């Protein structure tokens with residue numbers, strides 16, 4: 094029985110098949126399909142190639158210069174800060190923070206700059222009797238106000254009870270957060286004595302009965318310590334609240 098490939102084409106020598114004398118010709122319909130597909134692809138690629146060259150030509154142009162933003166200079170003005178009992182009259186632009194005024198203008202480097210955005214508490218000082226983050230407030234807002242920094246906690250050579258307790262309880266390692274911790278803890282004891290509640294006070298309508306460790310931790314939660322001296326800081330505050338400092 095003869096197969097399909099064994100059939101003779103017209104013009105083949107008798108006794109030979111097209112499979113033996115020449116490759117099998119492509120089907121005309123398949124060739125046409127491939128030709129038309131290639132033509133369509135070429136037509137489609139032309140605008141794309143054009144589009145590729147256009148931005149390159151445009152990017153060769155230098156970008157238009159951006160006009161600089163200018164603001165009129167802000168004149169400095171005299172600001173008087175009562176820091177640790179002494180008047181400092183400083184010439185400050187209105188945008189100078191209290192932290193920069195203390196460190197850069199008054200030369201009191203005890204207050205530390207950690208995050209400079211109100212997250213670490215390293216810059217805590219006591220202004221007008223309240224502890225605040227000095228990096229989050231402008232110096233001009235405290236004109237005439239009493240400011241206490243870590244340099245003002247001791248009385249001459251006599252350290253404050255909290256300072257002594259921090260030493261005896263080993264409540265610091267690198268010490269970078271310590272000025273802020275000391276100012277914060279000093280204000281904390283005053284706030285508790287005044288009956289101020291915290292978010293862990295069970296009944297905020299009454300004076301918190303006890304300065305528990307939870308109360309201390311919550312009230313000191315704005316002061317971060319990267320060395321992790323928290324247990325010893327709590328112990329130092331607890332000791333001073335109890336009337337001791339833990340030193341000999």
Ligand code: FES
Nearest residue numbers: 207208209214228
């Ligand atoms: S430096 Fe002010 S809160 Fe961190």
Ligand code: FES
Nearest residue numbers: 266268318319320
């Ligand atoms: S003692 Fe180092 S960050 Fe607190």
